[in-house]
Amino acid sequence: MIYTSLLEAIGRTPVVHLKRYSKAVGVEVYAKLESLNPGGSHKARIALGMLLDAEQRGLLRRGSGQTIVEPSGGNTGIGLAIAANLLGYRLWLVIPDNYSVEKQKLLRLYGATVVLSDSTKGNNSHGEKALEIQMENPGFIMLNQQRNPANPQTHRDTTALEILSDFESLSIDVFVSGIGTGGHLTGVGEVLKTRWPKLSVYGVEPEGCDLLNDQHISHGIQGLSVGLIPAVLNCDLIDGMVAVSESECVDMSRELLHTEAISMGISSAANFVAISKLAKGDLSPGATVFTMVYDGIESYLNYFE
Numbered sequence: 005m006i007y008t009s010l011l012e013a014i015g016r017t018p019v020v021h022l023k024r025y026s027k028a029v030g031v032e033v034y035a036k037l038e039s040l041n042p043g044g045s046h047k048a049r050i051a052l053g054m055l056l057d058a059e060q061r062g063l064l065r066r067g068s069g070q071t072i073v074e075p076s077g078g079n080t081g082i083g084l085a086i087a088a089n090l091l092g093y094r095l096w097l098v099i100p101d102n103y104s105v106e107k108q109k110l111l112r113l114y115g116a117t118v119v120l121s122d123s124t125k126g127n128n129s130h131g132e133k134a135l136e137i138q139m140e141n142p143g144f145i146m147l148n149q150q151r152n153p154a155n156p157q158t159h160r161d162t163t164a165l166e167i168l169s170d171f172e173s174l175s176i177d178v179f180v181s182g183i184g185t186g187g188h189l190t191g192v193g194e195v196l197k198t199r200w201p202k203l204s205v206y207g208v209e210p211e212g213c214d215l216l217n218d219q220h221i222s223h224g225i226q227g228l229s230v231g232l233i234p235a236v237l238n239c240d241l242i243d244g245m246v247a248v249s250e251s252e253c254v255d256m257s258r259e260l261l262h263t264e265a266i267s268m269g270i271s272s273a274a275n276f277v278a279i280s281k282l283a284k285g286d287l288s289p290g291a292t293v294f295t296m297v298y299d300g301i302e303s304y305l306n307y308f309e
């Protein structure tokens with residue numbers, strides 16, 4: 005396949021049956037490798053989806069050099085940097101100052117202006133700082149992934165349809181999903197529950213957080229539980245929440261790199277920690293469990309020093 009733009013290479017990511025891990029936990033686990041998207045994460049999808057939506061609504065004009073400002077833990081930022089460079093926009097990104105330094109460097113290399121927010125002000129320090137910047141610069145456009153309906157809609161239109169096509173002859177019993185903006189849990193969860201009404205959706209959160217009761221603490225699992233209940237999250241889809249610790253995730257990330265050779269970041273490993281816990285009681289033996297690998301281990305090597 006020859007693409008005319010990198011943007012056309014977003015999506016159509018492979019699903020892998022993790023056979024060794026499945027055998028170890030007693031359920032059949034399938035993971036969609038979103039890490040293989042351009043920019044290295046599922047966020048490439050929504051970055052492009054939100055940009056195209058803003059163009060359609062007349063907020064952005066392609067090639068205009070308008071400035072987009074967005075709070076991002078890094079992955080949405082990388083997706084936006086790719087799309088902004090190719091579609092002719094400037095980009096300012098606000099990132100918590102305790103997030104991956106590698107991603108900050110990479111975003112600057114793409115040409116984005118990176119502003120760091122004070123992470124001691126809470127998990128959503130970058131969201132608050134980005135709003136401040138937008139108030140000071142009324143011409144800046146904020147796509148606001150936490151509130152933008154184009155975020156879950158992109159997952160309904162792309163990620164979820166790819167999953168339905170891959171699982172044409174195999175039904176999914178359980179979907180295990182991290183929650184940052186809630187975009188992929190909502191978009192994928194809604195479509196999968198419509199296709200398989202008995203499917204259960206489990207959300208994954210860092211120990212000490214209780215997202216559904218609006219309780220948040222600061223934690224080290226980047227991308228999850230950003231300190232508020234995101235507006236795009238459809239809480240009604242969630243059948244249960246599983247709490248995981250950072251050290252469990254780090255160990256799982258290392259283990260799955262050895263046993264399955266799948267590179268995954270800490271928040272992706274969180275899904276597998278949750279599956280291991282659920283498999284000990286809540287899941288029927290042999291159940292078909294679906295989850296996603298959001299990004300690779302490369303941005304998190306400092307967790308392993």
Ligand SMILES: Cc1ncc(COP(=O)(O)O)c(C=O)c1O
Binds near residue numbers: 078186226271298299
């Ligand atoms: C590494 C990582 N994992 C998980 C998530 C959660 O995805 P979503 O925003 O669709 O809930 C994010 C979101 O920023 C992320 O960057």
